[in-house]
Amino acid sequence: xxxxxxxxxxxxxxxxxxxxxxxxxxxxxxxxxxxxxxxxxxxxxxxxxxxxxxxxxxxxxxxxxxxxxxxxxxxxxxxxxxxxxxxxxxxxxxxxxxxxxxxxxxxxxxxxxxxxxxxxxxxxxxxxxxxxxxxxxxxxxxxxxxxxxxxxxxxxxxxxxxxxxxxxxxxxxxxxx
Amino acid sequence: xxxxxxxxxxxxxxxxxxxxxxxxxxxxxxxxxxxxxxxxxxxxxxxxxxxxxxxxxxxxxxxxxxxxxxxxxxxxxxxxxxxxxxxxxxxxxxxxxxxxxxxxxxxxxxxxxxxxxxxxxxxxxxxxxxxxxxxxxxxxxxxxxxxxxxxxxxxxxxxxxxxxxxxxxxxxxxxxxxxxxx
Numbered sequence: 001x002x003x004x005x006x007x008x009x010x011x012x013x014x015x016x017x018x019x020x021x022x023x024x025x026x027x028x029x030x031x032x033x034x035x036x037x038x039x040x041x042x043x044x045x046x047x048x049x050x051x052x053x054x055x056x057x058x059x060x061x062x063x064x065x066x067x068x069x070x071x072x073x074x075x076x077x078x079x080x081x082x083x084x085x086x087x088x089x090x091x092x093x094x095x096x097x098x099x100x101x102x103x104x105x106x107x108x109x110x111x112x113x114x115x116x117x118x119x120x121x122x123x124x125x126x127x128x129x130x131x132x133x134x135x136x137x138x139x140x141x142x143x144x145x146x147x148x149x150x151x152x153x154x155x156x157x158x159x160x161x162x163x164x165x166x167x168x169x170x171x172x173x174x175x176x177x
Numbered sequence: 178x179x180x181x182x183x184x185x186x187x188x189x190x191x192x193x194x195x196x197x198x199x200x201x202x203x204x205x206x207x208x209x210x211x212x213x214x215x216x217x218x219x220x221x222x223x224x225x226x227x228x229x230x231x232x233x234x235x236x237x238x239x240x241x242x243x244x245x246x247x248x249x250x251x252x253x254x255x256x257x258x259x260x261x262x263x264x265x266x267x268x269x270x271x272x273x274x275x276x277x278x279x280x281x282x283x284x285x286x287x288x289x290x291x292x293x294x295x296x297x298x299x300x301x302x303x304x305x306x307x308x309x310x311x312x313x314x315x316x317x318x319x320x321x322x323x324x325x326x327x328x329x330x331x332x333x334x335x336x337x338x339x340x341x342x343x344x345x346x347x348x349x350x351x352x353x354x355x356x357x358x359x
Contacts, residue, residue, distance in 0.1 A: 007348050014297045015316050017290065019210050022219040026209050031227050 214317025215257035
């Protein structure tokens with residue numbers, strides 16, 4: 001038994017020597033400190049920083065506007081997007097190609113809209129209407145001349161033509177039936 | 178009540194993390210030695226100790242103040258066994274050089290000492306896993322019987338009996354190897 005203890009002491013000494021050599025290296029170069037697991041901190045920081053950054057951007061934008069216009073009174077006079085883009089090549093190209101597209105491809109005119117426009121374009125006193133004027137009005141509608149139609153509808157509204165329009169709708173529906 | 182339910186785990190987790198973080202420096206050398214006992218290589222032991230601490234911190238919620246050292250040692254043991262499983266083909270590593278920590282001897286003495294350490298290393302590696310766990314925890318990790326029992330989930334008496342068998346086995350191996358060498 002004593003021999004076993006003595007032998008084990010020798011083995012234990014060898015183990016201790018192995019450990020001591022390894023520990024000497026560890027003491028010279030300790031383990032890297034563990035990174036703090038502070039995950040919530042960046043989130044809190046984000047919650048503060050994001051609104052702050054947004055506020056700063058807004059303030060910078062307002063300051064820039066104030067500098068450009070020379071005051072708040074002129075803020076509404078800021079150039080529109082179309083004015084700013086007018087010099088750009090793409091915008092100019094789009095503006096040129098627009099009329100062509102408008103003449104070449106016309107949308108089909110709804111019969112309901114045709115009837116409405118015809119009613120609006122019809123003169124107040126039926127006897128005064130000339131065939132040429134009626135043809136011109138119809139042509140304007142069929143060509144989709146929106147400006148002319150808009151003016152005519154506006155005039156009809158001003159002349160209190162709703163009643164006549166309703167009567168015409170009744171007639172129209174009666175004919176359809 | 179709902180407030181308590183949402184905030185309590187966060188506070189508990191912070192406390193547990195602080196507990197583990199504060200305890201790790203004191204356990205650093207023991208964990209390192211334990212890893213050395215399992216892998217027999219200072220470089221690997223260093224990596225494994227670092228990995229153990231990272232795991233301990235990541236699972237800090239599971240730590241209990243009373244059993245913290247045993248808990249960390251269990252993590253270290255499992256980490257070492259994971260590495261051993263990954264490296265089954267490589268076999269035992271060379272023992273560390275004694276370097277400047279041990280008094281200078283003649284080259285012959287030094288070589289003889291290194292050879293004896295290598296024999297012990299081989300003897301430990303050759304132990305059955307159950308005996309090796311106990312021996313490494315006791316001789317390398319310097320854990321008391323109670324902590325070994327807690328770490329391995331066995332009784333104190335079982336720890337003592339396994340330790341005796343492990344020592345006897347290492348001595349037998351050592352004697353045989355030593356006599357063959359001479």
